Amino acid sequence: MNSAAPDPCLSPSQAAHVIVVGAGPTGASLARLLALRGIRVTLIEASRSFQRIFRGQALMPSGLEAIAQMGLSATVETVPHETLDAWEFWIEGKRLFRVNEPMNFSGAATGPPCTLVSQPEFLDALIQQADACDTFEFLPATPVRDLVWEQQRVVGVSLGDGRILNADLVIATDGRNSMLRDKAGLTLDSLSHAIDILWFSLEDAPPLRDENVFHAVVKHGNSFGLFRSSQGQLQLGWGLHRGDDRNWKTEDWPEVLAEHSPDWLAAYFRQNASCFQPPVKFSVTVGRAPQWSKPGFLILGDAAHPMSPIRAQGINMAFRDAIATANHLVPVLTGQGQAAVDQTVIDQALDAIQAEREPEIIQAQALQAEELAQGEKLRNYPILRWGASRFAPIVGLGVRQSWLRRQRPLRLGVVPLTLEV
Ligand SMILES: Cc1cc2nc3c(=O)[nH]c(=O)nc-3n(C[C@H](O)[C@H](O)[C@H](O)COP(=O)(O)OP(=O)(O)OC[C@H]3O[C@@H](n4cnc5c(N)ncnc54)[C@H](O)[C@@H]3O)c2cc1C
Numbered sequence: 001m002n003s004a005a006p007d008p009c010l011s012p013s014q015a016a017h018v019i020v021v022g023a024g025p026t027g028a029s030l031a032r033l034l035a036l037r038g039i040r041v042t043l044i045e046a047s048r049s050f051q052r053i054f055r056g057q058a059l060m061p062s063g064l065e066a067i068a069q070m071g072l073s074a075t076v077e078t079v080p081h082e083t084l085d086a087w088e089f090w091i092e093g094k095r096l097f098r099v100n101e102p103m104n105f106s107g108a109a110t111g112p113p114c115t116l117v118s119q120p121e122f123l124d125a126l127i128q129q130a131d132a133c134d135t136f137e138f139l140p141a142t143p144v145r146d147l148v149w150e151q152q153r154v155v156g157v158s159l160g161d162g163r164i165l166n167a168d169l170v171i172a173t174d175g176r177n178s179m180l181r182d183k184a185g186l187t188l189d190s191l192s193h194a195i196d197i198l199w200f201s202l203e204d205a206p207p208l209r210d211e212n213v214f215h216a217v218v219k220h221g222n223s224f225g226l227f228r229s230s231q232g233q234l235q236l237g238w239g240l241h242r243g244d245d246r247n248w249k250t251e252d253w254p255e256v257l258a259e260h261s262p263d264w265l266a267a268y269f270r271q272n273a274s275c276f277q278p279p280v281k282f283s284v285t286v287g288r289a290p291q292w293s294k295p296g297f298l299i300l301g302d303a304a305h306p307m308s309p310i311r312a313q314g315i316n317m318a319f320r321d322a323i324a325t326a327n328h329l330v331p332v333l334t335g336q337g338q339a340a341v342d343q344t345v346i347d348q349a350l351d352a353i354q355a356e357r358e359p360e361i362i363q364a365q366a367l368q369a370e371e372l373a374q375g376e377k378l379r380n381y382p383i384l385r386w387g388a389s390r391f392a393p394i395v396g397l398g399v400r401q402s403w404l405r406r407q408r409p410l411r412l413g414v415v416p417l418t419l420e421v
Pocket of ligand 1: 021026059143144173303313
């Protein structure tokens, strides 16, 4: 594993130019990798500042391993981050089970603990490192408006200010509602996902301060997750089921949360009721594009496969997409073994990227759906919730085992992946 300081920039080998649209985890990490390897990259981001956009932050061992391979472990140390101590599951006010971090599979500790890394600062650091290369250009506050085509091949993008930029390859990493995916005529097969998320930021206070535990709480057919973020604030995500007709904007949330909580947590919500800010609603999209590329054009990250927030997979998959893509593209974009960059070879590499990444994405989304289905069962069958809470010490053991079985691939990744370029 390469966990050293960032690689020095290689000198540009020839004139291949890649445009990456969207500087989220996928786009920023890929643009940096390509720039460090001497490829000319223009990274274009619609927002002026990452601080204003909500970003998930939980990284599993597979994401941390990808970070190490990209030479970014030391960078994580320079931005706000916080490890998780444990996961605890509460049902109808009773603790069902607890699992400590780092998780232990078959007696062997596997990987570092789940770590919360502040994405705005991390993305800024990636861009700063790429910026040290002459081959890299970053255009913030610059929305891309459309693709530019020539003889059924994407040859560039048009910007909001009317400028046109040309490139050998355009990579759209513009997130789950990817406009460029639509502009390229690529489709998204939506996978059913029964919940949106209401997101609360809360003051850290006793008794939650001692440990950073991800508390998953289920009661009366509702559920929420609570943990401490990398900035030391508590973050709470309430699953808002589609068809739930509550007026979430006017709810007395401290009281609603207290009613769903074990006594010690209910006391926290009531004592800190005056600090509550209204929640933000996130619509969750989950799906997969059947086709990820067109000649001269590739979609990646959430643009190709928007992930459910369940068990924090999206950023981990984003970094793993970047590694697989660099493995395929660096040789062809640097013209290794060729006199000039060959468009046919680039397009073949795009197909190979999808073929390599798709199996892991399919399995991770299936495991996330399994997690959600378990929650839905508890939500829909009060008898199950009653039984689980009444016999928590015994039932909890079995549920813990089945939960741990699903976590292994979700934490470690489904396929082996190594940065080879
Ligand atoms: C509530 C919630 C919580 C989550 N928590 C976690 C978590 O803890 N851990 C985890 O691993 N995943 C989490 N996820 C998922 C994760 O956020 C995504 O999977 C991940 O951000 C995808 O990265 P991306 O770079 O592909 O896309 P994004 O992060 O969406 O980045 C896309 C970028 O493209 C830019 N952009 C869009 N359109 C244009 C345009 N036309 N021109 C230029 N730029 C453009 C956007 O401004 C944005 O910066 C969560 C998701 C949700 C909804």
